[in-house]
Amino acid sequence: MAFQGAAPGFTNHNATRWRIPFPIARALALHCVASMLLQLVYPLARALLGRRTRTFCASRHSAAMSTLLIQQPGYAWLRELGLREDNLGVFNGTWAGRGEIVTSYCPSNNEPIARVKQASLEDYEETVQKAKEAWKIWADIPAPKRGEIVRQIGDALRKKLKVLGNLVSLEMGKISIEGVGEVQEYIDICDYAVGLSRMFGGPMLPSERSGHALIEQWNPLGLVGIITAFNFPVAVYGWNNALALVCGNCCLWKGAPTTPLTSVAVTQIIAKVLEDNKLPGAICSLTCAGADVGAAMSKDERLDLLSFTGSTNVGNQVAVDIQKRFGRKLLELGGNNAIIVFDDADLNMVVPSVLFAAVGTAGQRCTTTRRLLLHESVHDEVVTRLTKAYKQIRVGDPLESNTLYGPLHTKQSVDMYLAAVGQAKQQGGNVVCGGKVINRPGNYVEPTIVTGLAHNAAIVHTETFAPILYVLKFKSEEEAFAWNNEVKQGLSSSIFTKDVGRMFRWMGPKGSDCGIVNVNIPTSGAEIGGAFGGEKHTGGGRESGSDAWKHYMRRSTCTINYSKELPLAQGIKFE
Structure with a gap:
């Protein structure tokens, strides 16, 4: 597999929330999707676009005596922001x-950056x-x-x-x-x-x-x-x-x-x-x-x-x-977001969209796609194409221009990732791609695809802030819509279809119950002009x-009487 120490990698953007859904700017989302499309069409081009995340954690002053990145010449640019060794x-x-001193760590190598007094x-x-x-x-x-x-x-x-x-x-x-x-x-x-x-x-x-x-x-x-x-x-x-x-x-x-x-x-x-x-x-x-x-x-x-x-x-x-x-x-x-792919969908749009939304930011967006619902007629083809795309993902330093996928934010996030993969296997899932820690410094894990789980499996209904995608197979529109809505969160959702009637049913009262309801685009990539947020356990x-x-x-509702009369409610008059 391509997920070894020096192998290339992938990551993505979004606002989501933080917001992407954060969402990041629309231009960035378009850039990411376009790049991924090019990579799919031209396998000799650069690997599919995504995003990388570095993890950095705060620790106690016990780490304060370590050599800090800000002291190294390669990170002198940090001082342009007014940062120092101690802030x-x-x-x-x-x-x-007057509070505790914490040390900020770089998640791609777990080296200390600088300190902050809280x-x-x-x-x-x-x-x-x-x-x-x-x-x-x-x-x-x-x-x-x-x-x-x-x-x-x-x-x-x-x-x-x-x-x-x-x-x-x-x-x-x-x-x-x-x-x-x-x-x-x-x-x-x-x-x-x-x-x-x-x-x-x-x-x-x-x-x-x-x-x-x-x-x-x-x-x-x-x-x-x-x-x-x-x-x-x-x-x-x-x-x-x-x-x-x-x-x-x-x-x-x-x-x-x-x-x-x-x-x-x-x-x-x-x-x-x-x-x-x-x-x-x-x-x-x-x-x-x-x-x-x-x-x-x-x-x-x-x-x-x-x-x-x-x-x-x-x-x-x-x-x-x-x-x-x-x-x-x-x-x-949180968000336990789903993309639904119908039998009439353009799969050339589906694959880069799912990749962008599921693997970007190492799966650490609130709008990350965590569930992929595939119509039974296209299930196998999409899984095959998506698995191939995942194996082209490149891993590297987030500050290097050719890096497209990075680490989880903390070591604890790696532990949660491994626990989720283990639970998925125990509940009947088949890991067709990924599932392991990448052997290199930092908090890197393999982008993961899991098939074979029931739509109501406990792990499928659990939001794991990691690049794990659960692939489910459905038979009908009613079934797909119901599965989208059965999780507790209601942040972002998307369908891929050419059926105009289905698009409007999806956006209607019996369609998605999420705050973000997309058609033929991923669950991530919200724009600032629209209200960002979700329903149910997403908070409202x-x-x-x-x-x-x-x-x-x-x-405040303010009533101004600019007449010379004083009409009272219910026509009451005092003589």
Whole structure:
């Protein structure tokens, strides 16, 4: 097999959430699919496009004495982002940190990159107080002028696009084009939010009473907490941050504990924009921290909205904590996404699409395709072609331009991958491709295809954040639609067909129950213009485009009497 130490590899992009569905930018998705198509058509060309992910984990100060990558000449570019050997992980107008020191590790070789001093609960308390004070200034700034600040943030990110994208690749593990694409997505949502700053608001409604007007007024919430995951350490924060800012809110960000350098670098870029405009830095605050601060955020009534991106299990506890205080929440949780391939599908589109969605980012997107439902008439052909494509995947360093597939994020992820493969075998699955750890430094595993499982097998209904694809065989449209909907999550879904009627049935009330419903494209690759999110155990939240901005504001119905009369309800009159 081609999955040995020096063998070539594959990885992919998306926003998904973080968002791809993150989704990454549409252009990046098109680039990936086009490249894979070329590789299928021309076997002598480069192996199918995908994405690679580096894993990096945080550890205790016991690893602090190791030689750091940032000290090596080849990684001097990290200093362009203001990073040093030791970094402070709290920002509320000034940089601080009184908590644990963690070391960021590169997942492709498990070497330490740099260290970050996290927030203590005391740091968190101080940061919340400063952010609430900063809101008093920020909320008074007209929305279009807030949009101008967001425009400047987008421009500042553009200037650091390449180097910040490389940091994402180094710390999270994505290939460089994907890391750059993720930063570009933050830039794109800034551009989107700038326009939105002159457009959002409510209507004036007709009143049934003469001389009266009804106005729907939208106002900022106040302080928005944002907790993001490792797989999209820039884009998902950007989706929330840009919209929250133009809506008049301050932001308090807790990034993933395993990607603190990215959180620090992004915040430094934003802080400079705020400073240049003589605005309080606490408008965009940061607390690099662990579960203690995350739990505090979910229970803190001073956070007017908490946007949480992460696992369904943790999201469930977050939801309970927020509900106990009757708070607002925006949850972007897991996805057990399916592609359904009918007998009339164009298989030349199917194979690269499945490969792109199942193996990209080493299967660590929330929109990753985990289930492939094949009509019985095309099952064997698709499995054969897909297996051949998998064996062309190249493995390598995410920062090298020819790398297309990389490692899982942590060693623990490798253990979960192996456990899932073992369970699939025990439950009747046949591993036709992959299933093993790749013999090389880092957290690399083989992209895996499993056939022969029942549609309701326990492992099929379990989201494993790894490149494992479960292939199922169906007989009818009704059966396929039912299987798509029978899992607990409801994030992304897709069918491949030429039947126009089937397309509309799929999008209709008896079709897919997911938040993202695609036709003839993969489950990943969402665009910022559409609302991103899912149903059921995915959390029900919506981020990015469409009317997602409404999550970040409160609505009031205002009645104005401009007449000289006072008509009362039910025609009551006081003499």
